[in-house]
Amino acid sequence: MNLTFSPEEQVFRAEVRHFLATALPQDISERVRLGRHLRADDHLRWQNILSEQGWLAANWPKEHGGPGWGPVQRHIFDEECAAAHAPTVVPFGVNMVAPVIMKFGSVEQQQYYLPRILRNQDWWCQGYSEPGAGSDLASLNTRAVREDDHYIVNGQKTWTTLGQHANMLFCLVRTDPHAKKQAGISFLLIDMQSPGVTVRPIITLDGAHEVNEVFLDNVPVPVENRVGAEGQGWTYAKYLLTHERTGIAGLGHAKQALRHLKSLASRIEHRGKPLLEQPSFRHRVLKAELELMALEVTNLRVIAAARDGGVPGAESSLLKIRGSELRQEISELTRRALGPAALPFFPAFLHGDDDLDEASAQNAAASAQYFNRRKLSIYGGANEIQKSIVAKTILGM
Amino acid sequence: MDFALTDEQRMLEETLTRLVTDQVSPEQRRLMLGASAGTSALWRTFSELGLLHMPFSEEVGGLGGDGTDLMIIMRALGRGLVPEAYLAGLVLPGQLLALTASDKQQARWLAPLLEGEHQLALAWQEYGARYDAFAISSQAIQRDGQWQLNGRKEVVLNLEAAAATLVTARLDNGKLGLFVVPAGASGTSTRIYRTIDDRPAGDLTLEHVTLPLENCLSEDVSTALAAVLALGRAALCAEAIGAMEVACDQTLAYLKERKQFGLPLATFQALQHRMVDMHLHLEQSRSMAILAATSLALPSSERDYKIAAAKAYCGESARFIAEQAIQLHGAMGMTEECYITPYAKHLVMFDHYLGDSDYHLETVSDLLKAA
Numbered sequence: 056m057n058l059t060f061s062p063e064e065q066v067f068r069a070e071v072r073h074f075l076a077t078a079l080p081q082d083i084s085e086r087v088r089l090g091r092h093l094r095a096d097d098h099l100r101w102q103n104i105l106s107e108q109g110w111l112a113a114n115w116p117k118e119h120g121g122p123g124w125g126p127v128q129r130h131i132f133d134e135e136c137a138a139a140h141a142p143t144v145v146p147f148g149v150n151m152v153a154p155v156i157m158k159f160g161s162v163e164q165q166q167y168y169l170p171r172i173l174r175n176q177d178w179w180c181q182g183y184s185e186p187g188a189g190s191d192l193a194s195l196n197t198r199a200v201r202e203d204d205h206y207i208v209n210g211q212k213t214w215t216t217l218g219q220h221a222n223m224l225f226c227l228v229r230t231d232p233h234a235k236k237q238a239g240i241s242f243l244l245i246d247m248q249s250p251g252v253t254v255r256p257i258i259t260l261d262g263a264h265e266v267n268e269v270f271l272d273n274v275p276v277p278v279e280n281r282v283g284a285e286g287q288g289w290t291y292a293k294y295l296l297t298h299e300r301t302g303i304a305g306l307g308h309a310k311q312a313l314r315h316l317k318s319l320a321s322r323i324e325h326r327g328k329p330l331l332e333q334p335s336f337r338h339r340v341l342k343a344e345l346e347l348m349a350l351e352v353t354n355l356r357v358i359a360a361a362r363d364g365g366v367p368g369a370e371s372s373l374l375k376i377r378g379s380e381l382r383q384e385i386s387e388l389t390r391r392a393l394g395p396a397a398l399p400f401f402p403a404f405l406h407g408d409d410d411l412d413e414a415s416a417q418n419a420a421a422s423a424q425y426f427n428r429r430k431l432s433i434y435g436g437a438n439e440i441q442k443s444i445v446a447k448t449i450l451g452m
Numbered sequence: 453m454d455f456a457l458t459d460e461q462r463m464l465e466e467t468l469t470r471l472v473t474d475q476v477s478p479e480q481r482r483l484m485l486g487a488s489a490g491t492s493a494l495w496r497t498f499s500e501l502g503l504l505h506m507p508f509s510e511e512v513g514g515l516g517g518d519g520t521d522l523m524i525i526m527r528a529l530g531r532g533l534v535p536e537a538y539l540a541g542l543v544l545p546g547q548l549l550a551l552t553a554s555d556k557q558q559a560r561w562l563a564p565l566l567e568g569e570h571q572l573a574l575a576w577q578e579y580g581a582r583y584d585a586f587a588i589s590s591q592a593i594q595r596d597g598q599w600q601l602n603g604r605k606e607v608v609l610n611l612e613a614a615a616a617t618l619v620t621a622r623l624d625n626g627k628l629g630l631f632v633v634p635a636g637a638s639g640t641s642t643r644i645y646r647t648i649d650d651r652p653a654g655d656l657t658l659e660h661v662t663l664p665l666e667n668c669l670s671e672d673v674s675t676a677l678a679a680v681l682a683l684g685r686a687a688l689c690a691e692a693i694g695a696m697e698v699a700c701d702q703t704l705a706y707l708k709e710r711k712q713f714g715l716p717l718a719t720f721q722a723l724q725h726r727m728v729d730m731h732l733h734l735e736q737s738r739s740m741a742i743l744a745a746t747s748l749a750l751p752s753s754e755r756d757y758k759i760a761a762a763k764a765y766c767g768e769s770a771r772f773i774a775e776q777a778i779q780l781h782g783a784m785g786m787t788e789e790c791y792i793t794p795y796a797k798h799l800v801m802f803d804h805y806l807g808d809s810d811y812h813l814e815t816v817s818d819l820l821k822a823a
Contacts, residue, residue, distance in 0.1 A: 358453075
């Protein structure tokens with residue numbers, strides 16, 4: 056066994072690093088570094104640059120226009136992007152709906168949507184959760200009733216991330232109310248400009264507008280916008296959940312956040328010494344350091360297994376649980392490190408375009424990010440759901 | 453980056469797994485523990501399988517096994533809590549001999565060790581220095597063409613079975629020396645006991661023990677000792693992984709079998725999530741044990757950083773898993789006869805061998821890069 060990257064992989068890392076150093080606009084990376092929310096245009100500019108480079112669809116196979124990277128290269132790419140403060144690619148098109156269209160979509164759907172995603176022409180969002188269907192997603196109630204060559208869709212979706220910018224929605228709807236819960240669900244692609252689609256912001260506890268409610272009121276959706284067979288939507292949704300989850304630990308982000316924390320805590324003074332030397336604080340930083348080391352090797356184990364042809368299954372649940380816990384702990388320590396400087400809140404700077412003096416700007420995001428990171432253990436299947444998945448699928452309980 | 457085992461390593465793993473399953477049942481383990489010190493049938497089997505040569509370099513007559521090979525062996529031994537002193541009686545003293553001894557000394561002490569003709573022990577630990585191998589107070593003075601040793605070594609594993617014990621002692625110049633003290637040497641006295649997790653051990657008192665010059669292996673053993681202790685820590689992590697696996701497997705089996713309120717315990721979500729937490733600790737610790745096993749050849753500060761991190765991490769996980777295993781077995785988990793309890797005991801006491809989590813976290817702290 057060895058844990059070192061091959062010479063080719065190291066060359067690849069250098070290539071990615073060089074690209075990021077030259078191509079990533081400084082105003083964007085600075086926004087990411089300071090923890091400010093990105094504007095729609097920031098996302099689009101960066102994704103256009105990646106698209107030009109052929110790296111937007113990092114997970115795609117070559118035949119669909121992806122770079123054909125393996126899991127190791129994707130991991131290196133993610134790590135370098137996080138280290139360079141590059142924005143995370145909005146995943147709903149390129150990493151979520153695209154694999155489903157590739158696997159289950161019609162030729163027409165593939166020919167129409169995939170190139171548009173590759174060229175960053177559509178902004179996709181996800182219509183999964185509903186007010187009454189969170190962890191128990193299969194209990195969703197949004198109805199789609201077939202009328203000739205259309206479905207008429209009625210219902211409400213929620214927690215729709217960045218839906219305010221999106222023009223396309225992929226959506227789980229109930230087409231057969233009499234079938235068993237999972238069996239009556241279909242997978243529709245909905246144009247957000249359709250009549251009857253209303254998007255309303257949900258402001259999260261950090262003051263940010265990241266998620267939305269989407270109301271669907273007699274929305275007509277052409278039947279050709281259904282992916283795959285009627286009633287098979289749950290299968291596709293599950294495929295999506297198991298597809299390419301090696302990045303789920305958020306390792307690059309955790310690494311970057313811990314580097315930042317250590318640097319911060321060695322600059323902040325506490326009783327005449329760096330805070331990092333204060334024993335109880337240092338102890339928690341050390342524990343985070345250890346957890347990161349373990350998580351990194353576990354992540355590499357899953358990546359190597361995927362590279363060698365294995366399908367990461369329930370291991371992604373382990374990575375998700377431990378990765379989210381670690382990132383939350385680091386955000387907690389970063390907030391604590393600032394002491395009283397964690398208290399001032401400047402939402403117009405963090406979420407908008409207001410300027411702020413240099414010193415305040417450096418510290419502005421810590422507390423808001425701490426609150427924002429609480430989502431990590433809730434979204435994508437709450438950690439408790441992940442534990443139940445591990446209990447069932449790995450431990451057979 | 454490669455986590456796969458080679459064909460030879462897979463064979464080694466299969467052979468050992470079978471051996472441990474066949475020959476180290478709880479009943480057989482009790483019998484072995486009751487037997488008097490000396491070469492056992494199992495040790496002879498180890499010898500036949502090449503295990504005694506495996507972890508040593510080809511230059512000293514070994515098979516040139518690496519950290520991964522050692523990990524495979526130790527994990528298998530951990531799964532059976534095999535009461536043979538593979539690490540304490542062979543690997544640790546043998547590696548120190550390989551690193552420090554002259555050809556003549558190796559012929560006298562190392563060659564028979566590899567041939568299974570005798571076992572040794574390593575006496576590095578003193579209560580006064582706690583886990584610090586370099587803060588000891590035993591002394592060695594050279595006088596009239598001889599060495600004279602004074603001091604007391606505590607919790608020397610495999611002391612009774614050892615033909616000789618390698619003893620660290622401080623020299624006049626402040627450096628750490630290493631000596632071979634044959635069993636029963638004049639001036640030595642021993643108190644033999646078992647540790648609470650059933651490992652044979654003892655204290656060794658040295659009062660004016662006189663040794664010929666050729667019994668001095670090194671007059672500056674610090675670097676070699678640090679390397680060997682690092683190896684020992686990586687090996688202990690691997691052994692603990694084996695024991696953690698069994699503790700998790702057995703606890704899971706018990707939860708599936710035991711019924712209360714008319715249902716198997718495995719159907720209760722509170723217990724499912726505890727079981728998953730055990731599993732998470734195991735998998736993260738497995739990663740750390742791999743990190744340790746693959747760090748042995750790194751420059752010493754990087755090696756010590758990673759291995760200290762692994763030992764600290766595994767120490768906490770081992771205790772967590774042990775405590776959960778006892779708790780989830782309910783009152784049965786409190787009994788001596790319960791399958792799980794020897795594992796739980798070793799997993800808790802793991803932290804007391806070659807430095808506990810706090811000790812190793814300090815090492816990590818000393819070597820932490822700020823950013």
